[in-house]
Amino acid sequence: MTYDLTKIKGSIPPIITPFNGNEVDYDAYARLVEFQISHGSHGILVNGTTAEPSTLTAEERNKIVDIAIDANNSRLPIIAATGSQSLAETKILTRHGADAGADALLIVTPYYIKPPQRGLVQYFLEVMDGIDTPWMIYHIPGRASVSITLETVKQLKDKSPNFIGMKHAVNDLAFVSECIDAFPNFHVFVGLEELSFPEMAIGAVGLMNAVGNLRPDLLSEMCQAVWDNDLAKGKSIHQRLLELNQSVFYDTNPIPIKYMMKRLGIIPENHHRLPMMPADKDLEKRLDGVLERSGLM
Numbered sequence: 001m002t003y004d005l006t007k008i009k010g011s012i013p014p015i016i017t018p019f020n021g022n023e024v025d026y027d028a029y030a031r032l033v034e035f036q037i038s039h040g041s042h043g044i045l046v047n048g049t050t051a052e053p054s055t056l057t058a059e060e061r062n063k064i065v066d067i068a069i070d071a072n073n074s075r076l077p078i079i080a081a082t083g084s085q086s087l088a089e090t091k092i093l094t095r096h097g098a099d100a101g102a103d104a105l106l107i108v109t110p111y112y113i114k115p116p117q118r119g120l121v122q123y124f125l126e127v128m129d130g131i132d133t134p135w136m137i138y139h140i141p142g143r144a145s146v147s148i149t150l151e152t153v154k155q156l157k158d159k160s161p162n163f164i165g166m167k168h169a170v171n172d173l174a175f176v177s178e179c180i181d182a183f184p185n186f187h188v189f190v191g192l193e194e195l196s197f198p199e200m201a202i203g204a205v206g207l208m209n210a211v212g213n214l215r216p217d218l219l220s221e222m223c224q225a226v227w228d229n230d231l232a233k234g235k236s237i238h239q240r241l242l243e244l245n246q247s248v249f250y251d252t253n254p255i256p257i258k259y260m261m262k263r264l265g266i267i268p269e270n271h272h273r274l275p276m277m278p279a280d281k282d283l284e285k286r287l288d289g290v291l292e293r294s295g296l297m
Contacts, residue, residue, distance in 0.1 A: 005134065005164060005185070005187065007042075007043070007077050007103075008043065008077050008079070008103060008104055008134070008164070008187060008205075008206075009042065009187070009205040009206045009223075010041075010042025010043065010205075010206045010207070010220060010223045011040075011041050011042050011043075011206060011207045011209075011212055011216065011219035011220045011222075011223050012041065012042060012043035012044060012045050012077070012079055012189065012206055012207065012208050012212075013036060013041055013044065013045060013050075013207075013208065013209060013210070013211075013212025013213055013216060013219070014045040014046075014048025014049065014050040014051060014081070014208055014209075014210060014212070014213075015029070015032050015033065015036065015044060015045065015046065015048075015050070015051060015068075015213065016032070016050050016051055016052075016210075016213055016254050016257060016258055016261065016267070017029065017051040017052050017053075017056065017064065018032065018267050018268075018269075018271075019269075019271035019272065019273065020269070020271065021271060022271075022273060024056070024060050024063075024064070026063065026064070026067050028267060028268070029064060029067050029068070029071075030067055030068075030070075030071040032213075032266070032267070033067075033068050033071040033072055034071060035216075035266065036076070036212075036216055037072070037075055037076055039216040039217050040216055040217045040220040040221075041076065041212060041216040041219070041220060042076065042077070042206065042220060042223065043076045043077040043078065043079060043103075043206075044068060044072060044076055044077075044078055044079070045079045045081060045106065045208050046064055046065050046068045046078060046079065046080050046081060046102075047061050047064060047065065047080060047081040047082070047093075048081045048106070048138075048208065049081075049140065049143065049169075049210075049253060049254075050210040050213065050253055050254045050257060051064070051081075051254075052254065052272065052273065052276060053081065053084075054084070055272075055273040055274075055276065056273075058084075058089055058092055058093060061082075061093055062092075062093065062096045062097075062100075065078075065080050065096065065097055065100050065102065066100055068080075069100055069101055069102070077103040077104065078101075078102050078103050079102065079103065079104045079105070079106055079136075079208075080093075080097035080100070080102035080104075080105055080106065081105075081106040081107075081108065081138060082094040082096070082097045082105050082106070082107055083106070083107040083108035083109075083110070083138060084108075084110070085110045085111050085112050085113060086110075087110070087123060087126065087127070090107065090110070090127050091126070091127055094107065094127050094128070094131065094135075095131065097133070098131045098132075098133040102133060103133075103134070104133060104134040104135060104136060104164070105131075105133050105134070105135040105136070106135070106136050106137075106138045106167055106208075107124060107127060107128075107135060107136070107137060107138060108137075108138035108140060108144060109137065109138065109139065109140070109141075109144045109146050109147075109148060110123060110144070110146075111143060111144040111145065111146075112144075112145065113146075114145050114146050115146060117148070117149055117151070117152045120146070120148060120152055121152055121155050121156060121159075124137070124156055124160070124163075125156070125159055125160060128160055128162070128163075131162075132162055133162065134162050134163075134164045135160075135162060135163060135164065136163075136164055136165045136166050136167060136187065136189070137153075137156075137163075137165075137166040137167070138166070138167045138169070138191075139166050139167065139168050139169060139170060139191075140167075140169040140170065140191060141170050142169070142170060143169075147170070148166075150175070150178050150179065150182060153166075153179055153182075153183065154182065154183075157183055157186075164185075164186070164187050165186050165187025165188055165189070165205070166179070166186075166187075166188060166189070167189045167190075167191045167208050168188055168189065168190065168191055168192075168199070168204070169191025169192055170191075170192070171192060171195065173195070173198065173199060173202065176188050176199055176202060176203070176204060177202055177203070180202070180203040180204075187205045187206075188203065188204040188205060189204060189205065189206050189207060189208045190204050190206070190207045190208065190209065191208055191209070192209075193209045193210065193211050193241070193245035193246075193248055193249075194242070194245050194246065196209060196219070196222060196238065196241075196245070197222060197226070197234050197235060197237070197238035198238075200222070200223065200226045200234070201226060201231065201234070206223060207219050207222075207223065209245075209248075210248050210253055210254055210257050211241065211244055211245055211248055211257070213254075213257050213261055213266070214244065214257065214260055214261065214264065214266070214296070215241070215244070215296070218237055218240070218241060219241075221233075221237055222234050222237040222238065222241075225237065240294075243290055243293060243294065244290060244294050244296075247260070247286075247287060247290045250283060250286060250287065251279065251283055252276065255270075255272070255276065255277070255278065255279050255283070256279060256283065256287055258270035258271075258272065258278070258279075259278065259279040259283070259284060259287055260287055260290070260291060260296075263287070263288065263291060263297070264291070264296060264297075
């Protein structure tokens with residue numbers, strides 16, 4: 001089975017979930033989709049970590065996928081993140097994403113459980129049984145407490161013809177190089193802001209970074225610079241974004257991102273659901289400085 005993967009590349013930001021009080025603001029979400037399209041992103045990631053999906057119900061996550069696909073109206077590729085810690089819930093979310101028309105699926109390694117590698121292989125294969133949509137692993141051991149190995153990737157490549165790559169959110173460039181070397185056309189997306197340029201320079205196909213909620217245009221320009229082999233320009237953008245990238249992790253993502261989006265007028269309020277909390281006064285002051293120095297204020 002073959003897939004047209006030529007458009008699944010570049011900057012595909014994980015859009016935040018806007019809340020109005022404790023309720024998901026679906027109208028605001030549709031506006032965020034439009035914001036990404038109008039500011040040059042190459043695609044949209046729905047229900048990534050930055051969207052606080054573990055605070056959402058399965059029904060809310062599925063509705064957000066529907067809203068994104070409808071608002072996008074086939075203009076950009078839509079990647080739906082459909083994983084959870086539960087096999088049953090992941091199967092429901094994944095089936096919905098596929099049936100709704102997502103261009104690809106992103107499935108996180110099940111968190112908290114810390115399964116063995118053989119369990120991960122069977123988990124992903126069962127989730128994708130009967131589904132032809134291209135899919136990727138979301139590799140984020142800092143949150144999931146489990147890593148994947150090269151052998152696990154090999155087994156999935158051998159057994160799942162629509163397995164196309166991974167979002168790599170860990171500081172391990174060697175593993176990226178090993179995967180790209182071992183598997184032709186393996187799609188690696190960068191999941192850590194500070195590694196955006198270096199990881200693309202060694203062969204990653206794009207970015208799935210929270211900071212894309214603030215400056216979609218610069219991330220897209222960085223991707224294009226690498227594709228054009230203009231590494232000087234890519235490095236320049238990397239340095240320009242450095243402090244902004246670092247600020248994403250001044251507190252648990254997306255607390256800083258939501259505050260900065262509010263300050264820039266991209267969202268009306270930086271609401272969260274417990275146990276997440278808005279930025280406190282000290283963090284607000286620190287982030288205001290970042291925005292001022294970056295020229296965004």
